[in-house]
Amino acid sequence: MARTEQATAVPPPSVDAEPARKHLGAARSSAMREHLDPANLRSFAQSSPGRLIAIGLVLIGLCLGSGVVAAATVSDRQRALDILLNDTEPDAQSAQRLYTNLSIADAAASTAFISGGLEPEAVRNRYSQALGEASAELVPQSGHVSASAADPDTRLRTGIATGLPVYSGLIETARANNRNGYPVGAAYLSEASNQMQTTMLPMAQELQDHRSGAVDAAQRHHVRPPWPAIVLLILALAFLVWAQLELAKRWHRVVNPGLLLASGAMLILLAWTVIAGSISAVSMISGRDGAAVPASRLTESRILTQQARSAETLKLVRRDATGDYDRTYDYSIARLTELLEGYPSHAPANAEVTNARAALSRWRSAHERMNETLAHGDFNGAATVATGPGTADAAAQVDALDTSLGQALSETRNTLRDKISQGARVLDFLAPGALVLGILAAGWVGLGIWPRLREYR
Template sequence: MTSTPRRTTRKTAAKRPARSRSKAPAAGAASPAGAVAVAAPAPQPAAPAAGPATGPAAGTAGTEDVPRLLNRWQLVAVLACLLFAVVTASLQVMSWHANRAAADNTEQLVRVQNIQSTLFRADALATTAFLTGGLEPPEQRAAYDDAIDSISRQIADAADAQPADRAALADLNSAVTGYNATIAQARANNRQGFPVGAEYLRTASTGLRDTTVSGSAIPVAKALVAANADRAESELGAQHPFLILLPGLVTLLLLWWVNRQLARRFRRHVNLGVAAAALTVAVLTVVAFAVAAVQAVHNGDLRDGSYATSYRESTARTAGNDAKANESLRLISRGSGQVYEDRWGVASQTVQDNASDETAALWDDYVAVHGRVVELDDGGKYDQAVRLATTTGSNGSTAAMDRFDARSQEIVQASGDATTRALRGGNTGILVLSVVTLLLGIAAAGLAVWGIGQRRREYA
């Protein structure tokens, strides 16, 4: 009886582990405690380690950047070519305008120098005629009147040609009118034998040259000569070949930079469009530099050649007539004219320093006659000195001075005309080149757009 319960107990204990090995209840099934079981979420795969983007991601970033870069490079190339065209063409137009201004100012310089020379010529005629006493020789009076009329016409022409000189020319015209009125008073008194006539003449002649009185004729004329000479020489020197190189060099540097950026991005050494634009700019720069250099040399030759001849010969002509007037004033002063002889010496030296070989020989002829006039006057032969100074014969100082003055005037006019013709004649090519530069500069910009457009299409 007692053994039966023990076997039952062992069987029961043997079956319990089998229950513990049974399947887990299904999801949602009631647990023995009456609670609902919730399934745990599935584990997520581990995130990959951070590293450089590859594949499509990099391509997407490139799609956003490259077109923008191409636009920037194209803008740089186009602006460089257009600015080159505008700046270089502008410099060439300025060069063309400078030559025209140089021609105009040279013409004006010849005018005002002629006015100055003719003023001294008129004074020489008036003082020489005064020595004769009484009625003047008709030919000398006519020559004086012609000189005054010529001055008036030239003042009007100069005022029309150069507005910047109009105020000074108006003062000069007033001074000439005053001088002529004083000479008329001197003549009226001289015809009647009044000694005051000589004083009027000295007053007129001195007032013509007086630098201490505002508006005196000769100081105003000298100021006009100096102003126009400065303008003419400044314009003659306005060709700057090396300045015209700068726009081209800067543009070539920028186009090289654009080509380098394209090469780094697209692995091609040369962009044909940008290279063609650079070649166009290089050729235009070389041509522009060569033309400017040739023009600079040409203008330098003119400045040292025909322009200098005109200027120096006119200076000699002015001084020559001044010397002749002082010769007559010396004789008018009768024994107290050493101051005028000293002025004659200064004027004669100016002639010798500036006259051409041809007119220097003519001046030597006059100097020889003047030496005889001085010798006669110093030797007490005053009347003979006056006759030698006033005679219209070929052996007198008046005839010698006339020969010098006429030839000097011819040289001045011929040299001035040669200068202005040369400046205007070879100047049209510069203007044509400026138009060509502008058009080809625009074409270079188009070539750069075409070249960068090729890369844009390749990328797309």
């Protein structure tokens, strides 16, 4: 049996449908304009639900903002400590070694010259090693700074690097003439030493001052309290307390668990920030006063040792009768004595400094014997006292003094780096903790406000 399918015809849209849709859209637009009317918005804002929403949004913003700012501040401080530990402090140490090795090389060159002919191998090696280490210190430092020619440290390094070949060339010329017995060798040595003392060492000292100043600036910056984070946390706490009082007065709720938990989180974060920041700052202050400041005294002492030694030996090389080298020696020794006698008793490396004082006293005695021998016209005897291998001679005491100062510098540097590391470790968990506490506080604010809002449904 054939089955006939009947098509169902869809009736055409009514003529009145289009106007109805337009009417509905106009009604919705009118309702939206009514809701967005400034008068209605002001009325809603002044209503209890509006005040609750405003309070909740402000509290959530303050809690989140406090956590983010505290975390960012702590992260910046830890990053600065990492830069100080891995870049700034090693750069300052490198500048100090450069300055010291240049001074050692100059003193060793004049010491070797006194012996005449072929200088002792130990003294020659000391000169070569010091000059090589000074040259090597110019290489790693250049990686820490901009290569711009306008950078003052780049200019200083370039000046020292340019002067080193000239200085070593003068020294080699002086040695060649000295081995052949030509008196002009003393003039070349004097010119080389003059270049070192008046050009290269002042540049090395300026470079060291710049790099040490960078360390001091980083330490000063770290000990300043993180005021933005602290102020924002106090503001968040104050607003949370005010909000709870407002809820108790207007909605008759004595305790709001959500806001109470949020207040606890902000209080914990504030205490954590202040306590951890204070411990870190105290560690940095301890490192600065107990290690960085003594290290600067030791560095100056080591430089003065080499300057006094250069003056002592150049007096013999030049057979000086003007007293210029004596005045340089006396000034350097007087300042060196002042630094060692005034070394803080609480600072590290006191045992090494005590050994340095004893070596300095023995050196002064040897220097007096040298001057007495020279006053009797015995130049060879004076040269023996100045450069001889005897334990009571000046050379042995200078070596003992320099060794003690070098060991003291190593100990103070280790102390400084330990304090910097300790200051960074104290802040290890504070940044992520601040973010977590800020987010938790914001969530608890929402949980505390939401039940009150539901009452107006």
